[in-house]
Amino acid sequence: MATPTPTSPLVIAVPKGRILAEALPLLARAGIHPEAAFGDENSRALRFATDDPGVALIRVRAFDVATFVAHGAAQIGIVGSDVLAEFAYSELYAPVDLGIGHCRLSVAEPAALASRDDPRGWSHVRVATKYPHVTAAHFARRGVQAECVKLNGAMELAPTLGLAPRIVDLVSSGRTLRENGLVEVEEIMQVTSRLVVNRAAMKTRADVAALVEAFRRAVGHHSPLSAREGVK
Known part of the structure; x- marks a missing residue:
């Protein structure tokens, strides 16, 4: 040090x-x-x-x-x-x-999946994120097992390419999510x-x-x- x-x-x-x-x-x-x-x-x-x-x-x-x-x-x-x-x-x-x-850390998924999905029913999730510890702790508090795939960027590609069906990332205006066919389904924290x-x-x-x-x-x-x- x-x-x-x-x-x-x-x-x-x-x-x-x-x-x-x-x-x-x-x-x-x-x-x-x-x-x-x-x-x-x-x-x-x-x-x-x-x-x-x-x-x-x-x-x-x-x-x-x-x-x-x-x-x-x-x-x-x-x-x-x-x-x-x-x-x-x-x-x-x-x-x-x-x-x-000011922004928020949120869970997002493809709009087509979100239209028939209810986060309250999740028992296991696979997510791409650069926040594996925060993500795992958030889902653990809900009794949900989280499998985190660590990425440092281009998170929005993960669902499209089959790496993970959901992501956890920072959201400000939401434009990046929208342009990649994703929607927020759950907020983890305000930042x-x-x-x-x-x-x-x-x-x-x-x-x-x-x-x-x-x-x-x-x-x-x-x-x-x-x-x-x-x-x-």
Whole structure:
């Protein structure tokens, strides 16, 4: 695990893609102003400077944000609650719901199947998903045995090509599902992006604690850490 010294730059991990655009105004409100290339999706750079020499940004895949922060390579990150639920890293502390990245994690299946299907009658399901742990836990709570086929993308192809009759994936507008002949049949969880912090860094670095409070103010949470939310 990386153990940066208190004088080393504070590294913030931010996900690529849709969340990046929503995160930029939030970063600015928290006093973090990255170099121009950070907001350029065509840039192949991964690490970026800010106007504060003590703060750097890295731009990585959403699933990797949690790993970078949990292992101390970054001290702070922005990541969806779906990723936190899937990995459940004990090294992570998620003190602030940032109120961005709204979507849901849902079960979907072909429209033709859904027209005659009732999820309440399921006893066994085979699903393609990049969330096998969350999916299995959801169905276990319902007493349903779930066989999960792990995929990292192109989930909507699984029913068409016979890999699995159903999928579990993030849904925002639902357009991708519709264009691939799928419909939502069950919601697993609502998802928003959270500020995550490495627990050890939160305890040992004053700049980390200060930045958490800056993000709290940026999203309208002005109160200090409550006892309930404190690092354990």
